[in-house]
Amino acid sequence: MVPSFLLGPESWFGVAHVLERLRQDVVVTPTHRTTPRHDDHIEPWLEAVIASVPEPTDMPMVVVAHSASTPRLALIADRLLELGHGVSSIIAVNGRTPEDGVVPTERDSPFMDTLDALERPDGYLPPWHRWWGPMISDMLPDDAARERVLSEAKPVPRAVFDQPIPAPKLPGEVGLGYLALGEMYRPSFRQAREEGWATTRLGGEHLHMVVDPVTVTGALVSLAGRSIDRW
Numbered sequence: 001m002v003p004s005f006l007l008g009p010e011s012w013f014g015v016a017h018v019l020e021r022l023r024q025d026v027v028v029t030p031t032h033r034t035t036p037r038h039d040d041h042i043e044p045w046l047e048a049v050i051a052s053v054p055e056p057t058d059m060p061m062v063v064v065a066h067s068a069s070t071p072r073l074a075l076i077a078d079r080l081l082e083l084g085h086g087v088s089s090i091i092a093v094n095g096r097t098p099e100d101g102v103v104p105t106e107r108d109s110p111f112m113d114t115l116d117a118l119e120r121p122d123g124y125l126p127p128w129h130r131w132w133g134p135m136i137s138d139m140l141p142d143d144a145a146r147e148r149v150l151s152e153a154k155p156v157p158r159a160v161f162d163q164p165i166p167a168p169k170l171p172g173e174v175g176l177g178y179l180a181l182g183e184m185y186r187p188s189f190r191q192a193r194e195e196g197w198a199t200t201r202l203g204g205e206h207l208h209m210v211v212d213p214v215t216v217t218g219a220l221v222s223l224a225g226r227s228i229d230r231w
Helices: 010-021 043-051 067-082 109-118 135-139 143-150 158-162 186-194 213-229
Strands: 061-066 087-093 175-181 198-202
Touching: 010 061, 010 143, 010 213, 043 067, 061 067, 061 213, 067 087, 087 213, 109 158, 135 143, 175 186, 175 213, 186 198, 198 213
Parallel strands: 061 087, 087 175, 175 198
Antiparallel strands: none
């Protein structure tokens, strides 16, 4: 389970605990951050994600990523396959689907303008939750949960969003699933469905996996099965 690189592992811990009660082995990956001085903001992060995964076993894994990390899903799965892991499916949760060589801001001028306005003189963006103001209380109405999750949100370099993201072509037997939380990523949800991904939409907001981990876990388990069955 890969958190958005704008947040941290706490965003997935609730779902991880539910999966563990279902006797599933779960890894929630760390968040590795770079500085504006780095030329490559993807490879160091990818290495940290891969390093957190145990040695390959006979059991294939499902790779789940949230939000800003979803365009990197194919890259993660490809690296795991290179290292001898089995990957049965990838599931994107409320983010863009992987597209090879796409710069995150190049197809979204308003988003680029927002980031430009937020960029500090030191080249960093403020922590993610400061982008949204009072909307954060709607996403995470519980004070304790909000404090846990947002304490892991740190400044990230503005340049992170200017780097093209590789998306290697995955073997056909790797299933593709997309879970939408609310309406924030409606175009990406529609694109995934049109491209043949197994899709599910839940109500709630962008961090619904923190608010209702049981329902989100059920949706992920169902998607993992459906994404494989489509072949």
